[in-house]
Amino acid sequence: MKEFFEVFNGNFLAYLGVAFAVIFSGIGSAKGVGLVGEAMSGVTVEDPGKFGQLLLLQALPATQGIYGFVVGFMVMVTTGMLGGTVNLSMATGAYIFASCCPIAFVGMVSGIHQGRVSAAGVNIVAKRPEEVSKAMVPAAMVETYAILALLISLLLVLNIH
Secondary structure: HHHHHHHHHHHHHHHHHHOOOOOHHEEEEEHHHHHHHHHHHHHHOOHHHHHHHHHHHHHHHHHHHHHHHHHHHHHHHHHHHOOOOOOOHHHHHHHHHHHHHHHHHHHHHHHHHHHHHHHHHHHHHHHHHHHHHHHHHHHHHHHHHHHHHHHHHHHHHOOOO
């Protein structure tokens, strides 16, 4: 039992929070970017000139992974994880873990859904390339929730004592 508490401590919870923020938001982005990549491949084969417009749609779901990375990095900076060994209490570790959860889970779900919306937007660009903005706006609406989760996670992280 003693060994369990030597590993499962405040530091462990904080590191787990960082891992969650990066892993889950990264999964959402990877899935979303992949969905758009699959959709844009067929269009690019038929009309390579549309690649630039389609690349904009593919870049949109990539942001959730960046947001998770930013939160993870901010935790590491504010706690001193980058500078060496830290000794966080169980309460502080739990607080950090909870701070990382909004971007971890909202980032994952919104990245996947933004990818689906962006992939559907590929069809708009395929038929009417001049209407690319009409493909981007619905995808950007999904981004709103990732930004809200990023803000909450950052506000919580910046409030670590």
